[in-house]
Amino acid sequence: MTAMAGVLLFISFALLLLIGAPIAIAIILSSVITFLTVLPFDVAMMTSAQRMITGIDNFTMLAIPLFVLAGIIMNNGGIAFRLVNFAKVLVGKLPGSLAHTNTVGNMLFGAIAGSSVASAAAMGRIMGPMQANHGYKKTYSAAVNIASAPTGLIIPPSSVLIVYSLVSGGTSVAALFMAGYIPGILWGIAVMVVAYFMAKKENYPVSPMPNFKDVVYIIGSAIPSLLLIVIVIGGIVAGIFTATEGAAVAVLYSTILALVYKGLRWKDIPNILKETIEITGMILFLITSSALFSLVMSYLGLPAAISNALLSITDNQIGILLIMIVILLLVGTFMDITPAVLIFTPIFLPVAQTFGMDPVHFGLVLCFSLCIGNMTPPVGSALFVGASVANVRIEQVIGTLIPFFMVVILVLLLVTFIPQLSLFLPNLFNL
Incomplete structure (x- = not known):
């Protein structure tokens, strides 16, 4: 009966997705249907309702809407332009310098905003016209923007890492944040390497470096924005405040900064709050539905069964990790990150822990x-936004994206x- 219920859970979930049901609805319905086959009606419904409520009854969860709010304020507060100018100074006279500026800008702004979509939209609107004026192909500009936009999901503060912390049973948010720096930066560097060789091939021009006086001004104007990362991440790592309190500090700091920059007007606040509520509602609905899905899997013993199945294929650590990576890459092509993290963490984490993976x-x-x-x-949000902002069709940019995709996969394998690429900084700070 348990095995049949497990099959029913995944088949019903897949069928609901195929007929176009939203992911959260598909998760809830498949979970409830499966529960009804193994529990009495009243127990199944009561347990489902209770789990969905307790699934978001967590203080750390408050960090998500607060970081979302801070990111939206940053996106509307004139901060992106200052970070772009700062990125220009950092990349210097590299071939295809505007593409490298786009990448570094995505890394900086994405880290602050915590959203690949916000980064792709903000950087695409700023850098796209500039690159077009210098003769860059639209597909090249779009591909660089799309490939580098997700770095902000890895470089902290990151809502994705907070979600993983919650579903993994309380893995330290501070440790996860510090662990995200090197992988996220390596992702950005890999994109820049490909962009460099493409720019050399196409003979794209190099932007002139500003004079010393302008460099000092640009760096000075960017420091207040960059201090947000230092204050929030530094405070969390030092134990001065929790991730949730750090998110609240980020909201306060970004609001003051946006008002000082005059990029935020008081009349903009209702729309900013509305957008925050919409995004937060979507995220929390996914989290609460996935909490129910995880409960059903645990009740049926599916994580242990899947773990045993993987270990029966091979007991080689490298082989198991490669299998999990392939599955996650495939899942990432059709499922949003948040529900995927919530669903696959309880399945794969026990497997990883069997061979001592941190x-x-x-x-x-x-x-x-x-x-x-x-x-x-088909559901890459950065892909759709980046292509839309660049005014190119998705099929036009896919070919240019392939080399970027390959080097990012190489970084994933590293x-x-x-x-130690992930654990060096957490160990350095004794997290």
Whole structure:
């Protein structure tokens, strides 16, 4: 009966997705249907309702809407332009310098906004016209923007890593945040390497460096924005405040900064709050539905069964990790990151822990794998936004994206099989 119920859970979920049901609805309905086959009606319904409520009854969960709000304020507060100018100074006179500026801008702004979509939209609107004026192909500009936008999901503060912390049983948010820096930066560098060789091939021009006086001004104007990362992440790592309190500090700081920059007007606040509520509602609905899905899987013993099945295929750690990565890459192409993290963490984490893999390291591998789905069809949000902002069709940009996709996969393999890329900073800070 348990085995049949497990099959029913996944088949009903797949069928609901195929007929076009929203992911959260598909998760809830498949979970309830499965529960009804193994529990009395009243017990199944009561247990489902209770689990959905308790699934979001967590203080750490408050960090998600607060970081979302801070990111939206940043996106509307004139901060992106200052970070772009700062990125220009950092990349210097590299071939295809505007493309490198786009990448570094995505890494900086994405880290602050915590959203690949916000990064792709903001950087695409700023850098796209500039690159077009310098003769860059639209497909090249769009591909660089799309490939680098997801770095903000890995470089902290990151809502994805907070979700993983919750579903993994309380893995340290501070440790996860510190673990995200090196993998996220390596992702950005890999994109820049491909962009460099493409720019050399196409002979794209190099932007002139500003004079010393302008460099000082640009750096000075960017420092207040960059201090947000130092204050929030530094405070969390130092134990001055929790991730939730750090998110509240981010909201306060970003609001003051946006008002000082005059990029935020008081009349904009209702729309900002409305957008925050809409995004937060979507995320929390996914989380609460996935909490129910996880309960059903646990009740049926599916994580242990899947773990045993994988271990029966091979007991080689490398082989198991490669199998999990392939599955996560495939899942990331058709499922949003948040529900995927919530569903696959309780399935794959026990497998990873059987051969002693650190939960922080595994969290980075899992999130990195799923974040790649942001730049791939059919549901890659960064892909759609980046192509739309660049005014190119998705099929036009896919070919240019392939080399970027390949180097990001290479970085994923490095992060997977060299644990210190994730664990060096957490260990350095004794997290």
